[in-house]
Amino acid sequence: MTERLSDERGFAAVGESLKRIREEIAEAAIKSGRQPSDIQLMAVTKTVEPEYINYVIENGVDLIGENKVQEFLSKKEFLKLDSCKAHIIGHLQTNKVRKIVGLVDTIQSVDSIKLAKEISLRSVSAGVTTNILAEVNIGEEEGKTGISKNEVEELICACAELPGIKVKGLMAIPPFSEDANKTRVFFSNMNQLFIDISAKKLDNINMEVLSMGMSGDYREAILEGSNLVRVGTALFGGRKY
Numbered sequence: 001m002t003e004r005l006s007d008e009r010g011f012a013a014v015g016e017s018l019k020r021i022r023e024e025i026a027e028a029a030i031k032s033g034r035q036p037s038d039i040q041l042m043a044v045t046k047t048v049e050p051e052y053i054n055y056v057i058e059n060g061v062d063l064i065g066e067n068k069v070q071e072f073l074s075k076k077e078f079l080k081l082d083s084c085k086a087h088i089i090g091h092l093q094t095n096k097v098r099k100i101v102g103l104v105d106t107i108q109s110v111d112s113i114k115l116a117k118e119i120s121l122r123s124v125s126a127g128v129t130t131n132i133l134a135e136v137n138i139g140e141e142e143g144k145t146g147i148s149k150n151e152v153e154e155l156i157c158a159c160a161e162l163p164g165i166k167v168k169g170l171m172a173i174p175p176f177s178e179d180a181n182k183t184r185v186f187f188s189n190m191n192q193l194f195i196d197i198s199a200k201k202l203d204n205i206n207m208e209v210l211s212m213g214m215s216g217d218y219r220e221a222i223l224e225g226s227n228l229v230r231v232g233t234a235l236f237g238g239r240k241y
């Protein structure tokens with residue numbers, strides 16, 4: 001397990017951050033014509049020790065996100081996950097799928113049919129259903145994970161045919177910008193894609209989740225339609241790898 005940074009936040013500081021983040025989520029939800037409860041807060045827990053993760057769970061956080069299968073597996077036994085779901089949000093190699101299926105509710109980072117097929121196969125043999133989100137490379141950035149916007153529908157329609165998995169929506173990590181307002185256009189494009197695909201009412205596809213927005217831009221993401229924000233640094237403090 002990694003050590004905390006020297007600017008480590010104590011439990012009290014994490015508690016304060018959680019309160020502030022919830023207030024800001026509520027405010028952005030209302031501004032976007034929705035209820036605070038319409039927006040899910042995910043605590044992104046990469047490099048965060050189980051004590052801190054359990055602290056936010058005890059304070060009502062019911063969704064955590066981990067990037068790496070190995071890290072999740074090494075922490076899992078210490079986590080109080082009875083009232084909390086876990087999602088995988090990082091790039092997933094097909095050879096890791098077997099280890100994680102059945103332990104997480106959703107894999108948010110599905111960007112190929114090959115990966116979807118493996119999740120399907122392993123879910124069926126484990127006797128579980130795994131929810132998936134299609135990860136979209138909305139900035140069309142080279143070398144970045146996620147499927148191109150033009151290929152999303154094809155991917156999710158192919159996924160809808162597979163047993164053991166359920167398509168629940170879309171996820172994106174837009175190009176990084178210091179200025180969250182610059183990111184808004186990508187959030188807006190994602191929202192439009194989400195609306196367009198939802199409107200088609202495709203068989204076996206439940207467009208429920210639009211996962212976008214991180215520490216620096218979750219307010220803007222909500223204003224543009226996100227209903228699941230993934231927040232790490234703003235909650236737990238800086239990460240050390």
Ligand SMILES: *Cc1c(COP(=O)(O)O)cnc(C)c1O
Binds near residue numbers: 046067232
């Ligand atoms: C790390 C990570 C986050 C959280 O980023 P912060 O800026 O620390 O809030 C969200 N989503 C994904 C996919 C991540 O890898």
